Every structure is written in C-alpha cells, then in structure tokens.
Amino acid sequence: MNSSASYQGGYIDPNFPNPMGPNDATIIIYGYTPSLAVGVLGVVLFTIASIASIAHLYLLIRHRTWYFTPMLVGTLMEIVGYIFRILSSQQDPYSVPWFVVQYFFIVIAPVFFSAAIYTLVSAMINIYGKEYAPMPPNVVLGVFITCDVVATIVQIAGAALVGVAYSNQKNPTTYNHILLAGLAFQVFSFAVFLVVLAWTLAKARKSPTSIERGFIAALVVATLAVYLRTCFRLAETAEGLMQNLSTHEAFFGCLEFAPIVVAVFLFTYWHPGRWLKSGVLASG
Template structure:
C-alpha cells in the first residue's frame, strides 16, 4: 500500500524520475503558480528599472532572488499540469523558493549598512562592514546546508528511502537562517533607536517599508522552520493554504515594499551631492 498523497485525477506516469506519491502532499495549484510567475516578473521589472535608474548596485541581490522565485513557480506550474510526481521538479521548485529569500535578506543587510553610514557609526551597534560580513556569512552557510538537504531529500525519494535525515539537514540550515535573522532584527531595532540621536534624518516612509518587509521575510522563514520541524507530509507541508499564506504572500509583500521603498529613491551615501536623502519630490523628512 502506498503511504502518502496520490492524486486520483492524475495517474502516476511511473517514469524513472517519478515518486510513488506526490511529494508536495497535494497537487500544486495552477492559479498560485501563474500568480507567482506574474507577480515576481512584475517585481523583477520594477527592481531592474530602479536599479538601472538609481545605480544602487549593492541592491542587485534582489534581482537574483526574484529570478529564483520565477523559476520555482514555473516548476510548480509544470508539476500542476504535467507531472506532480516528478522528483526533479519538486526539488528544483523547493530549492529555488527556499533559497530566494536569502538574497532578499542580503539586500536588507546592505540597506542597514548604508543607513549606518548616513546616521554615523557612533549611533550603530556594529560597524556596517561587520554587519555585512557576519550576517551574509551566516546566510551563505545556511544556504549551503539547505541546498545539501534539499538535494538529499530528492535522492532519498528517488531511491524510495527514509528522507528523515536529509530533512533534518535542511531543517538545520533553516534554523541557522532564522536564528541569524532574529539577531539581525535586534541589531536593526537597536540601530534605529540609537539613530534618533543623529542629526541625519531618513524618510519615515522608507523606514516603515524596510521594517515591514524585514518582518515579512522573517515570518516566512519562521514558517519554513516550523514546516521543517514537523517534517515532510505533516500538516504544514501538505496543505497549500499554508504555503500560500505563509510563504508566497509574505515574500510578495516584501519584494513590492522594497520596490516602493527602494533605497535608490530615499538614501544616499555620505559625500554624494547629486542625490537627496529624503522622500522623492518631498520637502520634509522625519
């Protein structure tokens, strides 16, 4: 007897790369897949335009993450329409969608680095180069572990073996990521509190969008840790409603907030006289 979800409306092709069950725990929704591709394509266009217009090259990791999101949702569409049992398609979409927010986090780290340069290092908890070095290093380590875990999960299902150990490896990577991001939230909050003493002012709109986008990414990361802790084929992983509400929606909100509150529109590094450190076309800062 096959244990796991089998779509009664989608016969298993039983190809060499097909699992005996649908590893998702459900057949992915075509609507979610199309919506994901469309929204992330739109966000990519916005971020590319803003990147070229403002030349904020340090924020280019946003585009890398968006490309990964698009690839992931393309493979969810393929799974929903052609073969939900395909192990390679599951692994590709899982890997790209799980890893993409790491690049969004890196972009947020660079924003904080620029903010510290604006406010003055005396108002920061840590120097900007330390923030970039420490948190990006944690993300790189976490990403490598997640890639290894996702690949091993695919191998385990291909060989019809217990995926518990590779799932735990994946969980370890996610746990490192959520722990480091939680520490970063403390650093961000502390920096913004101390920055009140700085004579430099940054748009409240920008700071609000930054905080909301950061919290959205953190919510999504916490969901992935909870999902990994429960294990594959558990409640959080076999209901696409959780995926839509706690993975898809927070990331969409974050990338569009970071487009609206793009640092190229609101920030300038000290010494650059051709840009304004305030809201575009506005005469006030807060």
C-alpha cells in the first residue's frame, strides 16, 4: 500500500474513548495503553539515580571525571520520557505529541549512557596504555559518538514521521523503514565497539597498570545491558508496526526499561570518580 493511501488498523482501547483532539491519532500508536505502574516506576527509579548522580558531583570535580556527566543527562531525560508515558496512560494515549516526546527522550537517553561508556573506555585505554587498544582513545570517542549521533537522528526522524502518518491516517510502513535503518546502523556500530572493548580488556592483562575487577565487571554488564536494549529496539522495528513485540508492554518493560535501569544503577555505585584513577582524559 502506498504511504499516501488511507491507512486503517491498530489498537484502540475500548475502555479509553478517543478524545479526538486536533493532535490525536485514530489509534493508540504505542500498540497498547501505557501502564501507569511502568511510568511511575520509571520516574521513581531514574529520579533516585539522578539524585545519586548529583551527589557524585563532588567526585566529578575532585577527580576530574567530568566526562561522566552524560550519565546524569541521560537519567534526567529518562525521567521526562516516563512522565509523558504517565500522561499518555492517564489522560490521552492517542496523543501524537506525547508519544513523540516520550519516544524522543527514552530513545535519546541511552545515547548519553553509551557516550559515558565510550569515555570510560577511552579513559581506561589511557590508564592501561595506548598500545593495549586497537585504536587511540580520541578515535574511540570520535568514531562511536559520531555513529550514535547519526543513528539517533535517523531514528527520531523515522519515529516522528511514523507518528505523523498515523495522525493523518496514512500507511507508516515506509517511515518505519527509516527508523529501522537508524537502529540497524546503531546495532552494528555498537557491535564494533564491543569488539574494541573486548580487544582492550584482553590485551590489558599484560599491562603493568590494573583497574579494579569489580569496576570492569560492572562496565561489561552495563554495556551489554545497553546493547540488549538496542537489539530489542531493532527486533521490534524489524518485526513491523503493530506486531507482537511492539504491542505488548511486557517486552518494553523487560527489554527497554529493565536493562537501562540495570546499567544506570551499576554506574551509580561503580562511579569512575571513586573506582577509576583521577586525571585521565581522552587524548590521542
């Protein structure tokens, strides 16, 4: 079906009549009515993490780990995203702007977590020694942050166009392909980063300088959690609009929400200001 053709289908909550406002789609774009419990839990948990991050500001200053501030930015963005899921849940799940806003913030936030991970690995390369990594620390930052920015811009554009298409009762499939392309590129680039991380950790066993094993374990688990979340988004989008993965909030809760919570709270305790040596900046 052509994207300009009239599009029918999708989820309508029989217990939540469509307000039919000027910004409302004819269906609930989420594929379900968002759960109040998930929204509240998201706001509460990420608020706790944000407070902990703010409490760690003195570590950022004392140990010059300013590069870890993206974690705080990301947690604050998660809070905004889940606030809009609460609004959708309780007031208007058909609202296109609210869907786009929550999608924007919840999708963008992990990019900041990834950026924080890239900076940590960059700092670790400086600690171990550049000879133990496949590329200089400044290249790690430049390449993978650029990849994430490009992938995220494509995703947001695709998601916004999908929302507009639903609002105008047009087939959003073409725009979903744009979203899919962004996610596929992000999964690929992150997989390359995992290779760089594995290479560095393997070679660093010969380095005369060591880093706390608990910190390394936390970094690896958090990194894999963020990657799991990205793979879920890719699988969800590849399956197609209004299919099984995208129409059951349990998948969102277990494969989007939970992995990010795990990553955030791991770094809340294993903060680099406490566990990583001070004065280490990316250079190259």
